[in-house]
Amino acid sequence: MLPVLVVHGGAGHIPEERAERSTAGVCSAARAGYAVFQRGGSSMDAVVEAVTQLENNPSFNAGCGSVLNVKGEVEMDAIVMEGKTLASGAVCAVRNIANPVQLARLIMDKTSHACLTAEGANHFARLMGVPEVTQESLITEYSRMRWKKNLTPDANPVECQMGKMGTVGAVAVDSEGNVACATSTGGILNKMEGRVGDTPCIGCGGYADNQSGAVSTTGHGEAIMKVTLARHILFHMEQGQSAEAASDLGLAYMKSRVGGLGGVVTVDPQGNWAARFSSKQMSWAAVQKDTLHYGLYTGEHVTKSIAEPQ
Numbered sequence: 001m002l003p004v005l006v007v008h009g010g011a012g013h014i015p016e017e018r019a020e021r022s023t024a025g026v027c028s029a030a031r032a033g034y035a036v037f038q039r040g041g042s043s044m045d046a047v048v049e050a051v052t053q054l055e056n057n058p059s060f061n062a063g064c065g066s067v068l069n070v071k072g073e074v075e076m077d078a079i080v081m082e083g084k085t086l087a088s089g090a091v092c093a094v095r096n097i098a099n100p101v102q103l104a105r106l107i108m109d110k111t112s113h114a115c116l117t118a119e120g121a122n123h124f125a126r127l128m129g130v131p132e133v134t135q136e137s138l139i140t141e142y143s144r145m146r147w148k149k150n151l152t153p154d155a156n157p158v159e160c161q162m163g164k165m166g167t168v169g170a171v172a173v174d175s176e177g178n179v180a181c182a183t184s185t186g187g188i189l190n191k192m193e194g195r196v197g198d199t200p201c202i203g204c205g206g207y208a209d210n211q212s213g214a215v216s217t218t219g220h221g222e223a224i225m226k227v228t229l230a231r232h233i234l235f236h237m238e239q240g241q242s243a244e245a246a247s248d249l250g251l252a253y254m255k256s257r258v259g260g261l262g263g264v265v266t267v268d269p270q271g272n273w274a275a276r277f278s279s280k281q282m283s284w285a286a287v288q289k290d291t292l293h294y295g296l297y298t299g300e301h302v303t304k305s306i307a308e309p310q
């Protein structure tokens, strides 16, 4: 049933006091992305809109609200990919940009390259007239508090890491059967300067192919890269598995092979979709026809009419 859009707000352990905000954020981003279809937009337009909304929401680890690197700075990664032509665009370790997902799309649309990093990405942004924002405007009190906590000698960065994964992503298929994905992140807490995770790497943080479907991933980047999680899931779909079964197979493989936890949203070109995770939680939401679907805990799947107020 087309069109459909599915978003995630990151896999991990979401503290109880942040759960409501996280669910509200993914639901409103899914609604905003889906509204793009109603205005005649493509699946690429829809995923970029949904991820832009999540980047602008300080509750998530992307754009404003990104986690800080070891120096207390924001460096962000993002990717977009569309399934008709396999065109993609990505940015790595970019600073001072409010919406890295939009810059990734400009790289796909306006250059012959698939990925720009750091200063080169910022230089391209200037050429495209994308305004630079201050580091301060991307940093929340919460991310600064967690960064500081992790600098203390008794810090447990691994445990703290799970407190807020919060990478954001979306997949969609439009009424023409074109699939697309977008993923954006601040990376992992107190990462080394210049660390690039799975998100901007094609086949890891996302992949889209009209011949199988589209996937956006979240979780421990170094583990996701080892198993090229997004492409791995689409491989299973090419072998005849459903979006849900293929997502579970990919996540189970990552867990057993490299001990990594994470989550994914997946669609196929017919509009079948899945939101699956091996972490404790993942906030997710989907809109298809007149229905909004969402959840946060394993097995939780709430539905309501899209006409109901937010």
Ligand SMILES: NC(=O)C[C@H](N)C(=O)O
Binding pocket: 010, 011, 061, 164, 165, 166, 167, 185, 186, 187, 188, 196, 197, 198, 199, 217, 218, 219, 220, 221, 222, 224
């Ligand atoms: N929260 C996340 O999903 C983190 C992201 N996958 C990274 O490792 O950069």
